[in-house]
Amino acid sequence: MVAIAESVTSLTEGEYKYGFVSNVESDIAACGLSEDTVRFISAKKDEPEWLLAWRLKALRAWTTMKEPSWARVDYSPIDYQDVYYYAAPKSGDRPKSLDEIDPELLRTYEKLGIPLKEQEVLAGVAVDAVFDSVSVATTFKDKLAELGVIFCSFSEAVREHPELVRRYLGSVVPYTDNFFATLNSAVFSDGSFVYVPKGLRCPMELSTYFRINAENTGQFERTLIIADEGSYVSYLEGCTAPMRDENQLHAAVVELITHDDAQIKYSTVQNWYPGDKNGKGGIYNFVTKRGICRGRNSKISWTQVETGSAITWKYPSCILKGDYSVGEFYSVAVTNNYQQADTGTKMIHIGKHTRSTIVSKGISAGHAQNTYRGLVRMTPSAEGARNHTQCDALLLGDRCGAHTVPYIEVKNNTARVEHEATTSKISDDQLFYCRQRGLSAEDSVNLIVNGFCKQVLQNLPMEFAVEAQKLVGISLEGSVG
Amino acid sequence: MLKIRNLHVAVDGKEILRGITLDVNAGEVHAIMGPNGSGKSTLAYLLAGREGYAATEGEILYDGRDLLALEPEERAREGVFLGFQYPVEIPGVGSMNFLKSAVNAVRKHRGQPELDAMDFLKLARQTMKLLEIDEALLSRPLNVGFSGGEKKRNEVFQMAMLEPRLAILDETDSGLDVDALKVVAKGINALRGETRAIVLITHYQRLLNYVVPDQVHVLADGRFVKSGGKELALEIEDQGYAALGLRDNSAAA
Numbered sequence: 001m002v003a004i005a006e007s008v009t010s011l012t013e014g015e016y017k018y019g020f021v022s023n024v025e026s027d028i029a030a031c032g033l034s035e036d037t038v039r040f041i042s043a044k045k046d047e048p049e050w051l052l053a054w055r056l057k058a059l060r061a062w063t064t065m066k067e068p069s070w071a072r073v074d075y076s077p078i079d080y081q082d083v084y085y086y087a088a089p090k091s092g093d094r095p096k097s098l099d100e101i102d103p104e105l106l107r108t109y110e111k112l113g114i115p116l117k118e119q120e121v122l123a124g125v126a127v128d129a130v131f132d133s134v135s136v137a138t139t140f141k142d143k144l145a146e147l148g149v150i151f152c153s154f155s156e157a158v159r160e161h162p163e164l165v166r167r168y169l170g171s172v173v174p175y176t177d178n179f180f181a182t183l184n185s186a187v188f189s190d191g192s193f194v195y196v197p198k199g200l201r202c203p204m205e206l207s208t209y210f211r212i213n214a215e216n217t218g219q220f221e222r223t224l225i226i227a228d229e230g231s232y233v234s235y236l237e238g239c240t241a242p243m244r245d246e247n248q249l250h251a252a253v254v255e256l257i258t259h260d261d262a263q264i265k266y267s268t269v270q271n272w273y274p275g276d277k278n279g280k281g282g283i284y285n286f287v288t289k290r291g292i293c294r295g296r297n298s299k300i301s302w303t304q305v306e307t308g309s310a311i312t313w314k315y316p317s318c319i320l321k322g323d324y325s326v327g328e329f330y331s332v333a334v335t336n337n338y339q340q341a342d343t344g345t346k347m348i349h350i351g352k353h354t355r356s357t358i359v360s361k362g363i364s365a366g367h368a369q370n371t372y373r374g375l376v377r378m379t380p381s382a383e384g385a386r387n388h389t390q391c392d393a394l395l396l397g398d399r400c401g402a403h404t405v406p407y408i409e410v411k412n413n414t415a416r417v418e419h420e421a422t423t424s425k426i427s428d429d430q431l432f433y434c435r436q437r438g439l440s441a442e443d444s445v446n447l448i449v450n451g452f453c454k455q456v457l458q459n460l461p462m463e464f465a466v467e468a469q470k471l472v473g474i475s476l477e478g479s480v481g
Numbered sequence: 482m483l484k485i486r487n488l489h490v491a492v493d494g495k496e497i498l499r500g501i502t503l504d505v506n507a508g509e510v511h512a513i514m515g516p517n518g519s520g521k522s523t524l525a526y527l528l529a530g531r532e533g534y535a536a537t538e539g540e541i542l543y544d545g546r547d548l549l550a551l552e553p554e555e556r557a558r559e560g561v562f563l564g565f566q567y568p569v570e571i572p573g574v575g576s577m578n579f580l581k582s583a584v585n586a587v588r589k590h591r592g593q594p595e596l597d598a599m600d601f602l603k604l605a606r607q608t609m610k611l612l613e614i615d616e617a618l619l620s621r622p623l624n625v626g627f628s629g630g631e632k633k634r635n636e637v638f639q640m641a642m643l644e645p646r647l648a649i650l651d652e653t654d655s656g657l658d659v660d661a662l663k664v665v666a667k668g669i670n671a672l673r674g675e676t677r678a679i680v681l682i683t684h685y686q687r688l689l690n691y692v693v694p695d696q697v698h699v700l701a702d703g704r705f706v707k708s709g710g711k712e713l714a715l716e717i718e719d720q721g722y723a724a725l726g727l728r729d730n731s732a733a734a
């Protein structure tokens with residue numbers, strides 16, 4: 001991604017380059033969470049009654065739920081009444097065209113390396129830019145619309161395509177799903193919406209760039225992608241936030257739906273602010289991502305490169321309902337300093353001859369803790385289903401930790417599940433060999449680490465793979481020598 | 482070019498090298514022979530700057546500079562190359578990609594422009610041809626699953642690409658078949674020149690038939706016990722170390 005590319009080259013000393021704050025006036029909801037907050041958000045967005053009702057049901061469900069504590073992450077309790085649930089740049093209505101956008105916002109995205117002016121945008125990539133709680137711009141929208149592809153902000157989808165939103169919202173992640181997803185259902189503000197019509201192979205990468213700016217503000221975006229019969233779409237999301245001493249909450253929900261023979265490739269490059277060297281500040285990334293392969297022979301592929309956030313709690317999953325459907329999860333999670341990641345996937349095999357592949361690469365340095373947690377479930381109907389899981393951990397130094405927690409449930413005896421796991425360290429021999437050839441210790445580690453995660457990185461769309469590779473290196477800066 | 486004076490080296494508190502003195506001038510080839518465990522690799526590692534190998538006494542000057550004060554990568558960039566006795570495997574890292582990074586790190590240090598992928602490949606292909614290396618081998622992860630001979634050949638290939646001024650080859654001839662030995666010798670001879678020096682650590686005289694050394698030194702129990710011309714290598718091959726009045730080091734310990 002241009003964004004990462006540029007920032008990476010100018011970054012030194014492992015500093016977080018995206019840590020600046022933009023001086024954009026915000027329109028914010030009163031602090032704390034109540035029915036009023038939810039009504040305020042819904043009213044701000046002119047939402048139909050059914051959606052407000054859905055949000056309120058979620059809020060009521062949430063008040064009865066308990067924050068999950070099973071993950072291997074440790075943080076002081078969050079005061080949910082001390083969070084702002086809505087903040088939007090105060091520039092009146094959403095601008096009709098890019099020319100009407102607050103120049104400060106345009107500059108922000110330029111600084112992040114994402115020019116929103118269409119003529120400057122990376123060819124072949126359409127971008128939806130979400131700033132705090134709202135989408136501020138979507139590029140190439142008209143061009144995509146000509147093909148029948150809907151790519152817009154979630155709020156716009158609610159206005160323009162209510163029937164689609166109503167039909168699919170919550171169909172994969174119900175509002176009662178889990179503490180964080182339920183919270184999101186009550187207060188979600190914006191996000192991206194994609195619909196790809198029957199038989200179309202979307203010719204552009206679609207991408208959303210999430211930016212948290214406002215202080216003490218949670219970001220609760222919601223993404224919904226529907227690939228109709230025989231269609232294909234590749235979607236990428238990137239994320240950054242300013243450096244702040246307080247922790248900030250990010251609780252997103254992503255739902256993917258594929259019909260017969262359709263395919264969604266969903267890639268994430270997550271680089272939220274990870275906190276400082278001593279573990280102060282950083283984003284709490286508590287995200288629910290799930291896709292359902294509804295149709296026969298359909299496919300959902302998750303690729304994630306998680307380098308940021310103080311805490312990552314995230315399990316992009318696939319429900320393989322259609323016969324012969326395929327689920328994939330490719331993950332690189334890098335944790336340095338005091339970062340904690342508990343991440344993995346769930347592959348739920350329901351259809352016959354469904355297949356899933358899990359490749360997880362966890363890298364820990366400093367005092368970080370990195371856990372792979374994954375569930376493979378073969379239900380009684382999953383005749384002839386297959387899973388292959390490969391889970392590798394790489395440790396840099398001896399104060400960090402790597403953990404693997406696989407759950408396997410097989411209720412059909414024709415199904416087959418394979419699990420391989422390795423833990424390794426970068427050996428002194430490897431490091432010395434590289435340095436003897438003229439590479440610095442840091443470059444040597446980068447090279448070895450990138451070799452370690454290559455199998456995952458090569459699944460990213462080409463334009464992003466190289467940048468993701470650099471990002472992994474940067475996240476580990478200062479971890480050797 | 483290289484001056485070693487009364488060098489003592491300890492590893493994990495155990496003294497392995499016990500007073501080594503050696504002068505290697507530009508343009509020369511020196512062979513170091515000696516029984517197993519006599520300290521040959523230890524000397525090579527120390528010259529290359531491996532962690533854990535500390536000089537307890539003595540000094541090493543490289544072009545008049547204190548070599549031991551440099552980091553391993555600085556030594557490499559200054560032209561010190563070590564061909565490893567046991568090249569390490571690095572999974573996932575392509576051999577060519579690795580070498581390109583290395584070549585460019587060295588070029589950058591020398592103030593030369595870095596090579597782009599095309600130029601690098603062109604240069605690499607010429608060298609592959611000279612050394613009869615299959616390009617397919619180099620498309621694989623570095624040393625992973627390479628046969629013993631392939632690993633050694635790859636060391637020589639890297640050496641040829643990096644054009645070091647001081648090349649130390651630790652048993653690069655071990656485990657090679659006759660044809661491979663000739664190719665490796667060709668690579669070493671191609672590097673030979675007025676401005677370069679080569680130190681060959683070897684157990685066998687046969688490499689020295691192809692790469693004729695200016696001097697041969699015998700290391701035993703951490704000391705040079707004998708030096709001579711290339712005929713010394715022949716003598717050792719014929720009669721073994723015992724004839725020189727030396728015992729096998731492992732037995733001596």
Ligand SMILES: Nc1ncnc2c1ncn2[C@@H]1O[C@H](COP(=O)(O)OP(=O)(O)OP(=O)(O)O)[C@@H](O)[C@H]1O
Binds near residue numbers: 493516521522
């Ligand atoms: N970490 C260590 N701790 C103790 N002894 C060590 C250590 N590393 C090497 N040695 C010892 O140092 C001695 C010299 O080893 P070195 O590898 O230099 O021998 P060499 O001459 O290269 O032998 P070979 O011909 O078998 O390659 C050996 O006795 C070896 O066991």
Ligand SMILES: [Mg+2]
Binds near residue numbers: 522523566651652
């Ligand atoms: Mg040796």
